[in-house]
Structure formats: structure tokens, C-alpha cells
Amino acid sequence: MAITEEPLALTSGEATTVERPLGALTRPKGGNGWRDWLSTVDHKKIGIMYGVAAMFFFVVGGIEALLIRLQLAAPDGQILSAEVYNQVFTMHGVTMVFLFIMPLAAAFANYLIPLQIGARDVAFPRLNALSFWVWISGAIFLNTSWIVGGGGADCGWFCYSPNSGLAFSPSNGVDFYVIGLQIAGIASLVSAANLIVTVLNMRAPGMTLFRMPVLTWMLLVTQFLLLFALPVITVALFLLMFDRLFDAQFFNPETGGDPLLWQHLFWIFGHPEVYIIILPSFGIISEIIPTFSRKPIFGYSFMVFSGIAIGFMGWGVWAHHMFVSGIGPFSVAAFSLSTMFIAVPTGVKILNWLATMWGGKLRFTTAMLFAVGTVAMFTIGGLSGVTHALAPADTQQTDTYYIVAHFHYVIFGGGVLGLMGGLYFWWPKVFGHCLNEFWGKVHFWVILIGFNLTFGPMHVVGLQGMSRRIDTYAAGYGFEFWNLVATIGSFIIALGVLIFFFNVWKSRRDAVNLPAPGPDPWDARSLEWMVPSPSPEHNFDAIPVVESEDEWWHRKYGYDENKRVVRIATVEEAAQDGSATGVHLPAPSFWPLVLALGLPLIGYGLIFNLWLAVVGGALTGLAIYSWALEPVDDPDADHGHGHDDHHDDDDGGGDDHAADDSEPVTAGAEGGE
């Protein structure tokens, strides 16, 4: 099989493809200190930062969840006042959706997309850094409302009007919600455009769209959903902001405003959002299950097309969140039907995962346990979802704990478990050591039991009529027992999360005494396993030429004359050793961080004092222009060098050209066919 002679240059496609920079500002050089993390544009470091920050907010949202469960553990709970309870459940939802699951999925997208398609980085590395910094500044901004905003938002995560208006929510909490989500939305929008271009444009030679791993496909669909869903909620948030801060008349029923408009705009965003949350997890388990079944994914193209179908159909079901809002029998019937239809591509996926496992040589590693758990728990959540696609049943279930049970089975059971599995699966690739399998399995079982104890009983109390978002309930309705069980379950989940953090600490400590996992600890199938663990900064020594789906697998295995699978290359032979030097990488930059610092200032300014907004706007404008004028590289570092313009951020100044011509790079060049 031919080895590529592709240039090692990163096809970074920075804002303009100029040869000479438009400005004369220098760019920071790479290093290993804190400056490097603040200015990095490496998709892998950005992915790690997304992951760490997401886990932090997982803890924050988890503490909020525990407060809710403590309050509801027994009748007439006194732990939180009704006002604080409203804030806590609102911020729990907002934190878990926007500050935990979405960024954790973004962590996987950032880290894995370039590796899976055989690229050196994303299409716009600086914009990628911008996405992270803007997101985290929005996240911090949102949470500062506890301190300076008179409490968190208290309108529920979907913040229905007129509850969200000044009359019913006079503190600044909702203002922080509105502006915080707008800032986070900018981050996701930039990231969506960036990753779409990356997948469409930066694929290695031979990596056709239908040779891409299912994870990359699902992440691509997710990015398209983000691209089109975010502007809709942006409109809604702007209208609400104008209402609250500038006395506009959008949602005030007394002057002719229409609260239903908010519901439509929110759910046109909100339902695709459900798939934004779930599809990355579907992608992750579509990588894990084939690997640990030693079989290719069953029905690859069906898998991809059902993901695309979910992406399209996800736009036609939003009003099933509004069956009791008085949208009329025709709309109810139409959305009821479309909601039942969307179960079809989802069912296709579940059957394909099962068929992938069928007859496979199963290895129940922790990652596999989480993947199978995801399929099982999501199936339960999907089935209860179909029960409220039936509008008459939904009319009874709306705003009860049955709905809470349903969406936690979907989002926690389907989304979070899959992401957890992804952490175990790719941990060695990212950090160079595996997580401890024993503690991983303990983690899995504790989480699974705690999860079912917490959310299973909610089906029961929901059908008994317990409303969601109530701060307490009286004794004697039969709610006591199952609420106590749910509270116990929630603390078991918390224990599971602690076990995970313990495992992270222990695995890292133990790693020094264990053999390195090597590039491919799981005998996996896609290109990221071809590079050393942890992946080198330049990803691939030589860009691989892709000849089939599951390319990495086919470089290791072929068929003998009896069509039996035989090993044709060891991992060491087939993998790259990461030794290439002189690879041209995008230079770091501080401007994404500076730009991101301006946005929360604008936010505080809009709420408290417009002069602050002017300062923030000036900072943002300065950052944009400095960014645009920033040279693509440090001109002194490479241009004018007689030979070429490579430089390596790792090596710094002196030796970066040394190896340019001399050292041969060995790349595993193996074809199964």
C-alpha cells in the first residue's frame, strides 16, 4: 500500500491565506507552562480543557441535584425555601445541559474529530480556542448570578414566559440566564462552523465521507443541529432580554404580547438540542461496541443515515413539548405522529448495536459496560418517550415526575453514560495511561444502580400525579416512599462520581508502575489508535492514506485464503511512533482569550451599568482587530529560512529546522486488502 507523500504542513486555513502577514504583531511561542494553556490553539489541549471544565460543572450541577433530592426526601421539606428551590432546579437543568453535557461532548469532538479524519488540527485553530474561552466565560458569568445577581435564574431551564418576566422574576437571575446562554451560544456556533468545515474539508486522502467513523458522522450531524438551532434560541433570548432590560413588549400578555411565541422559539431550539445531547453519545458507543465485539459496526450506512434522519426529523417534533399549551387539535395530531416516527431511526440504531454484538467476541471492559448500559437505559427512556408521543396520555403526564423520569433516562441514561464510556475508552489516548478497570467497573455498577434508584421511582410518583417543580409535598399522597428511594439513589450516583474521581487519581498514580498502554490498548478500529498515546502534538507523522472504513483495523488484520481474519501486522509495526519533527503547526495566540473576556463585561454592563458594556465592547473590538492583524506565524521564526517554513512549537527556536531533511519517518503502511 502506498504511503502518503502529503506535505506535513498543517492545512490550517487561518482567516486569510496570506503569505505575508497583514500586521506585525508577534504570536506567543508554545511552551509547557500556564501561558501555554491560555494561548494554546491545539485541538487536543482545548479538548482536555473542555473536559475538565465540564466535569467541574458536573459537580456543581450535581450538588444542585442533591439539594433538590434532600428537599424532597420527605414531605414538607424545609431545607430550601420555595424561592431558592426554584433557583436550584433551574440552575441544575441549565448547568447540566449547557455547562456539562454539551461541553463534554465538545471535548470529545475537539479531541477526536481531527484524529479520526486524519487531520493535524481543526480548520480554524484560533476560533477553536475562542469557542472554549467564550464558552467558559459565559459559564462563569451565568453562575456569578448567585453572587451578584440576587440568586440564580428561577424560571425553569426552559424559562417559560411570562414567568420569566420582571413581574414574576424580579431578581437579575433571568438576566444572567439570558446573557449567559447567549455568550455560551456564540461559543457553540463558532465551534459548529469550525468543526463542520473541519470534517468537510480536512479529511485525509481517501477518507471519503462514508469511510468516516460513526462518531465523526454523529458529531457532524450534531454540529449542523447546533448551527441551525442556536440562532433560534438566540432570537428568543434577545426578545426576552429586550423585554426585561429595555421594556420591549414581546411577552407581556397585558399589552398584546404572546407567551406562546417563547415556547415555540424555545422548543424549535430545544428539541434539536435533545439530539445535540444524545447523538455524540450514540457516536461514542458506536465506536466502543464494535471494538469490544471484534466486529465491524452492523449496517454502517444504516447507522449513518439513521443519524442524519434523526437530525432532520428532530426539527419536526418540537410542539410535542406543548401539547397542553392550546396549540389546537390539528397541530397536536401532526406533532404526535411525527414524534412516533422519530422513534424509527432511533430504533434502527438500537437494533444495529445489538446486531453488532450478536455473535461477536465480547469483552466487557468498563467502556463496554457503559456502552451496553447506554443502550439499555436509553431504550427505557425512548419507550417512555413514545408513551407521551400519544397526546391523550401526555396530557396526563405533562409537568409530572413521569416526564422528569423520561428525560433523565434519555439524557443521563443515554447521554451521560455514553460519555462516561467514552472517557474510559479514550483515556489512554489522551493521558497515556488506562483508567483502572476494577474501579471503573465499580464506578459503572454504582452509577447504574444509583441511576435506576433515582429515576425509576419517578415514573411511579409521576403517574400518581406528583408535579414537577414543586418545592415540597404534603404527606398522605403516597409519594413518601418512592421519593425517599430516589433521594437515596441520588446519593449513590454521587458516590459513583466520587469513585470516578478516585479512579482518575489512583490510575494516574499507579501508571508509573504499569507498562505503557501503547498506541492501541483496545485493539480498536479508527485512525486515532494509529498514533502514540498520548497523541503527539502534530497528531500524525505522515498523514495516512485511507483505503477503507475501519482503516486502522485493516492495517492490522487481513484475510487468509479461507476468508478467515488473520493478523498481518502488530500494533508496533502498523502504528506511527510520533517521532516526526519539523511539522508545521499553527502558532498559539492570546487574542481568543482576550476576546472572550470582553463578552461577560458587555453582559454585566447591560445588567448593571452601560459604561461597563462600552469597556467590554472596546476590549472585544480590540481583540478582533488584533486577531485579524496577527500574523499567521511568527514571521521571524520561519519565513526567510532558505529551505522552507516549517517550525515546530514543541522544540522552540533553535533546533526546529534541524531534522527537516534528514530523519526518515517510518509510517506503518499496511493494507488489509
Added chain:
Amino acid sequence: MATATIDSPDTHAADGHDEHHTSTGISNTKLAMWAFLGSECLLFGGLISTYLLYKTRRGPGPDNTTIPTDIFDIPFTSVSSFVLLMSSLTMVLALSALTRGDNQATRAWLLSTAMLGGVFIGGQVYEFTSFLREGVGFTHNPASSAFFTLTGFHGVHVSLGILMLMSLYVASKQGKLTPKHTETVEIVGLYWHFVDVVWIFIFTVIYLIPVE
């Protein structure tokens, strides 16, 4: 199995920052702009829907019952719309001049595009102030809130476009805008044309479709 050896990276062209090969053949920046414009369609879609819902929502009265369509001046806005649409023509001419390497003409057309956009914004400011004089402000009633939000968002888009055009103008003045940068101008042009096309929809919805 075979292991191939290649020479270390010396294969890439001396001007490594020039047109990189992409899988689709469309440059990254242009594809990103198309993606962004796709997203913008939904933004304006949401705003136009909001306006359509609220366009006849007069307040409960007695002094907030005027809606923008009672007092607007169709001929005036038609003229400023025509001006904006003509700016798309000058934008194309700027790009064509840069492709020919005619820097003087490039600057002239960039400047006229920006100025035509500026005239449009001036018209919008005049319209807004005349509404205010009639007492129809942003907070007057749902119809006026929706009107100012929709046209205001469009106005901000035009203004950002003018800022981009002027940045290109300054870059050209400094000799930094060469035929190598045609794609940069083309991408700014994509944005500019998009903003014009959106105005066609907004103009139709607000000014041409009669309100009962």
C-alpha cells in the same frame, strides 16, 4: 505487510500558507462563511416570524395603538432599499477590480459600496427618528417592538458589513490588499450580498404585504 519510509517533511511548497488543498475544493474560510450564513437564515427567520406574529398587535390603548405600518413611508424606504441593492453591484465591481489588480478601482468600489450602505443606514436612522416623533418607540406596543428589533438587527448587520468594507479599504490603502486576497474580498462580498437578500424579504414582509 510492508513498511514504507518517506523523507521527513520537506515536500511542502515554499509558500505554505497559500491555497491549501481541501477535501471539497472550497477553501475553509469560504465554507465557514457559507455555514455562518446558513445559521443567519434561521436568525432572521426567527425575527421575521416574530414580526409576522406581532405586526398588527396594537397595545391596549389609548396612547399605544399606532403600529409602524400606520405611519411608514413606503416610497422613502423603497428608495433606500434600491440604494442598498445597488451596493451589491458595486461590491461585485470591487471584487472584479481586485482580480484585475486595479487597486485604485478596487478602493473606489469598496468605498462606494460602504457609502451606499451608509446611505441605507442613514435612511433607517431617519425612519426611526420619524417614528419616534410620532410617538411610536421601541416600547410602544408589540408591533413596534417587533419592527424595531427586526429592522434593527438588519441595520446592525449592514453596519458590521460597512466596518468590514472600510477595513478592506484601509488595508488596500496600505498596499496590503493584493490580487492574492481576492477571496477575502469575495467572502466579505458573500456576507454583503446575504444582508441585501435578507432585506428583500424584510422589505416585502413589512412594506409590501398589506396589513388588513
